Amino acid sequence: MDTPDRLVAALRAHPEGPGTVLLTGWFSFLDGEATAGDLLARTAVARALDRARIAHDTAWSAGFAPGARTLDEADPAAYRHVVFVCGPLHGPQVLGLHRRYAHCVRIAVNVSVIDPGAPATTGFHLVLARDGGTGPPRPDLAALAPAGAPPPLVAVVLTGGQGEYGERRGHADVSAALTGWLGAKDCARLPADTRLAHDDWRLCASPEQFLALVGRCDLVVTTRLHGLVLALRSGVPALAVDPVRGGGAKLSAQARALRWPALVPAEEARPEVLDRWWGWCLDGRGRAAARRRAALQARARAAQLAG
Template sequence: MHGERRTPRVLLTGWFSFPDGEATAGDVLALHRVEDVLRRSGLAYDVAWSPGFRPGALHLQDAPAERYGWLVFVCGPLHGPQIEALHRRYAHCVRIAVGTSVIDPAAPAVTGFHRVLARDAAGAEPSRDLAARAPALPDRPVVGVVLTHGQHEYGGARRHEAVAREVTAWLHGKDCARLELETRLDVHDWRLCATPAQLESLLDRVDVVVTDRLHGMVLALRAGTPALAVDPVVGGAKVTAQARACGWPALVPAERVGAAELERWWGWCLSSGRVAARRLRDEFASGAGEDGADRLAGALRPPGAG
């Protein structure tokens, strides 16, 4: 309306805004908390993102100073030349830092703000981090990923690298929490499990396991967790054989690995596959079926023994 006074627009920034900065989960949740407050207050705002993190979003270089009346810096420590540069570029804006850590109150990065609503600063009572009260988020499937790049004994039939590329590219596009796991045990490397019980505890807590390893599939099923298995050997090898032995249907051959096939079995694993995996877990635990150990005693009898 002609003559109506418009409320100045707010530019939300943080370490997630700088080209060489980083976006942490805590910083982004803190941003969500601030966005929620601004929306409920009816204040218009934009968010400046690092082009390395969100290439298609608004970046600082595309956020001219004259567009904004306020600049808000969200979360993280207040220090360094990048924040000082914000003060120079948006000199005409009212600049506020919120949910930040103040290490040196006299630093130009700190004194350049008109107001600092710190979460922690020397001599001041700390306040809760903004991420703690960010809006609730929906659950996402947790996926254990167990892949191998070895098994050179299969020679020309190996498709391990191609399978891993296809599977990881597909997983990268899924809205899920990915957890890289390794069946190899190690008593020296803290990043690896040292016992089967430790690995089984992890497999028990994920929603699905994506794997091209025989034991990735078997140990997932032993824990009652559905496994989306891919056989990385052309023509099928031990993964295919073991899926058949266990009666497990969620198997993708190397020749058919692709987004459509993976997506089909992903949906099954997160629905009917949950019941099927628990049924197999109970079957394993009951001792039903036969394996090589059942035949071992007979094989160890002396020749001619009855």
């Protein structure tokens, strides 16, 4: 019997039935954290409960999911079972969960047992551990959870320098507008930098490494000239925002030279404008346009080598 089935059997064993189950985890604590693995494991548990037709709620950290049900709003009297999903069993947050839901049957699922004799562990009526328990390690439930289609992978290449433009610099405002807007987009964001270094693992050490990074992305959002140039060289569309006020500067000039339309002046970096070019870049038109430019550049490089 796998872990979800064992959980369902335990819930159904209650003399009065499972009732509505409260799903919790480190994603429930205001000072905890929500990880991709934790949330996928929660999804696997929720799916198992749905298949078994067992009602369930989830308690979320207000810091991660503003407006969603929190532990403070999940009345202990409304539940017979509290299920803690994923992560290590330790710390005052887990002890607080035991105190708040003392009258409930508490079950830990897909967890790491650090100390079998610690109150954080013994406070659970049943522990279905992935490791550290009495049996052999079990596969993490994140591997079993359904997931939707992957969103676009977006490299974000920003500059905060360019002091040579003096009072025309709008870099801080443009970066704030871009990052605030990007934070609300459904995409996998990849901070990137055209700066190279051999003593900083976060930076690429060669142009080829940067090209490899950009080439695997679906879109580049950039305020840097070479963010635009190297994206198009790789056949990847770029949403370029010129951070220099008053008509732009070298980024705008390069966009004109490459005849690239997805250029936004600093003064127009508003969500509705950015959304329009986001759609163009990702709906196929931008990719096709970027590939045409990449092909032109490849032919030009080949001609130079031949000459």
